[in-house]
Amino acid sequence: MKRIGRTELPPAQEQALRKARLVEWLSLGYAAIAITLVGLVMGGSQAMRTAWIEDMLSTVPQLAFLIALAVIRRPPSQKHPYGYHRAMGIGHLVAGVALFAVGATLAFDAISGLASLEHPSIGTVRLFGTTIWLGWLMVGTMLLISAPPVILGIVKMRLAKQLHSKLLHADADMMRADWTTHAGSIVGVLGVGLGIWWLDGAAALFISAGIIWDGVKNTRASVLDLMDMRATTVDQSEPDPLIVRIEDTLRRLPWVRDAASRVRDEGHVFHVEAYVVPLRRKVKVEDVDRAVAQVTALDWRVQDVTIAVMGRLPSPEAERRDDDRSDDGAAAPE
Amino acid sequence: MVRSMRRLVGASGIAALALALAGCGLTVPSDPDGTLETVSGGVLAVGVTPNPPFTETDDADDEEPSGTEVTLVESFAASIDAELSWTVGSEEDLVRQLEEGDLDLVIGGITEQTPWAAHAAPTRAYAQALQPDGSTTGVVMLTPMGENAFLAALEQHLDEAAP
Numbered sequence: 325m326k327r328i329g330r331t332e333l334p335p336a337q338e339q340a341l342r343k344a345r346l347v348e349w350l351s352l353g354y355a356a357i358a359i360t361l362v363g364l365v366m367g368g369s370q371a372m373r374t375a376w377i378e379d380m381l382s383t384v385p386q387l388a389f390l391i392a393l394a395v396i397r398r399p400p401s402q403k404h405p406y407g408y409h410r411a412m413g414i415g416h417l418v419a420g421v422a423l424f425a426v427g428a429t430l431a432f433d434a435i436s437g438l439a440s441l442e443h444p445s446i447g448t449v450r451l452f453g454t455t456i457w458l459g460w461l462m463v464g465t466m467l468l469i470s471a472p473p474v475i476l477g478i479v480k481m482r483l484a485k486q487l488h489s490k491l492l493h494a495d496a497d498m499m500r501a502d503w504t505t506h507a508g509s510i511v512g513v514l515g516v517g518l519g520i521w522w523l524d525g526a527a528a529l530f531i532s533a534g535i536i537w538d539g540v541k542n543t544r545a546s547v548l549d550l551m552d553m554r555a556t557t558v559d560q561s562e563p564d565p566l567i568v569r570i571e572d573t574l575r576r577l578p579w580v581r582d583a584a585s586r587v588r589d590e591g592h593v594f595h596v597e598a599y600v601v602p603l604r605r606k607v608k609v610e611d612v613d614r615a616v617a618q619v620t621a622l623d624w625r626v627q628d629v630t631i632a633v634m635g636r637l638p639s640p641e642a643e644r645r646d647d648d649r650s651d652d653g654a655a656a657p658e
Numbered sequence: 659m660v661r662s663m664r665r666l667v668g669a670s671g672i673a674a675l676a677l678a679l680a681g682c683g684l685t686v687p688s689d690p691d692g693t694l695e696t697v698s699g700g701v702l703a704v705g706v707t708p709n710p711p712f713t714e715t716d717d718a719d720d721e722e723p724s725g726t727e728v729t730l731v732e733s734f735a736a737s738i739d740a741e742l743s744w745t746v747g748s749e750e751d752l753v754r755q756l757e758e759g760d761l762d763l764v765i766g767g768i769t770e771q772t773p774w775a776a777h778a779a780p781t782r783a784y785a786q787a788l789q790p791d792g793s794t795t796g797v798v799m800l801t802p803m804g805e806n807a808f809l810a811a812l813e814q815h816l817d818e819a820a821p
Binding site: 368442443444445446447448449450455457459514516517518519520521 | 686687688689690691779781782801802803804805806807809810813814817
């Protein structure tokens with residue numbers, strides 16, 4: 325558990341990774357219990373069926389994380405010079421597409437059920453010599469299983485931030501919102517109980533809309549990363565502050581006149597391509613080596629740093645740097 | 659989190675509306691089309707397909723059907739104070755009438771594996787019966803889709819009355 329690819333993990337991250345793996349296994353255990361229980365009481369409710377499939381789908385990001393974790397820890401090789409970090413992004417993309425496809429199928433089922441005025445049937449069960457309405461068991465089961473995912477989700481969210489893992493972040497986000505699925509199916513079942521037959525289909529539609537939304541979010545997030553969008557914070561809301569720190573570190577070097585960088589997110593670690601314009605025409609090799617070491621030391625996520633010494637900065641990087649400057653309000657040299 | 663809060667408000671709104679719509683006569687489960695209420699003290703329209711020993715019908719039209727399931731239905735009808743009206747026909751014909759609301763119940767030694775489950779709500783298996791191929795399968799009756807109070811009442815009666 326000590327390393328991801330090239331990087332030796334700092335103790336805090338190493339511990340977080342260990343915890344993340346444990347929490348993912350716990351989530352899978354929870355899912356197995358929830359799927360079994362809901363499967364036992366499912367009956368003829370479309371909302372329950374949708375919630376049941378949602379419970380199954382929620383394991384996809386967890387499985388993807390655990391499988392990808394085994395892959396990304398391999399060090400880079402001659403054949404795979406960038407390492408195996410993209411496994412996480414691929415797992416994320418697969419999870420997103422799967423969620424979207426199944427969500428869309430379930431939404432179609434719900435709509436066609438509503439359109440054909442299909443009245444859901446929920447009968448009774450014989451338990452301990454009495455006949456009770458299965459709906460009560462459904463409601464009870466849903467109440468019973470609705471709390472653990474919220475707790476697991478909150479724990480995972482903290483770990484995701486520590487580990488800078490987008491996949492774990494997405495998984496945590498889904499789990500935190502999982503109770504809406506359970507609440508929705510309870511509303512559907514109680515609706516059927518009260519004779520409001522369409523409430524079941526409406527609840528199923530609501531739950532499948534949630535699944536579709538999860539699919540869209542996950543697909544979008546993973547595609548942005550796989551398309552080498554500039555590195556962002558774990559929720560992809562803003563550029564990662566590390567980019568500015570890398571450029572500042574380089575610009576502060578006595579032999580550097582100007583610097584810019586391209587930082588891409590490989591899923592949880594960064595690959596940095598930096599460009600520097602030196603003050604004089606001669607540059608010492610040791611200076612460049614030292615600069616690489618300094619940038620690598622900035623953050624554990626910095627994996628691979630290459631510094632190119634150039635006469636002038638390549639255009640998109642130089643432009644972006646100017647934007648940053650004007651954003652910061654700092655005066656540009658020259 | 660904000661979105662989920664909004665969802666919660668929406669969900670509880672729907673639940674509140676549901677409770678309001680149900681009004682004072684709150685029973686769970688209940689029938690969207692009120693089958694149990696209509697047949698209690700009224701007429702229970704039963705479709706029957708001959709399938710001895712569960713159901714037997716004579717050629718003479720005025721003859722009442724007989725068989726183990728007919729006996730069960732008679733005792734169920736008595737428990738809810740309903741008169742019986744019998745319709746004899748093929749399963750397909752009877753299930754169609756069930757879907758259209760002309761029948762309240764279809765019997766005829768139908769098993770749990772019935773392909774009509776998408777068109778009607780089968781009861782829980784009230785007994786096990788030997789099939790022609792030597793296997794044992796649960797036998798059920800068919801009720802209209804979604805008439806859950808009626809279904810629950812019938813299942814409860816079958817639990818208590820079935821052998």
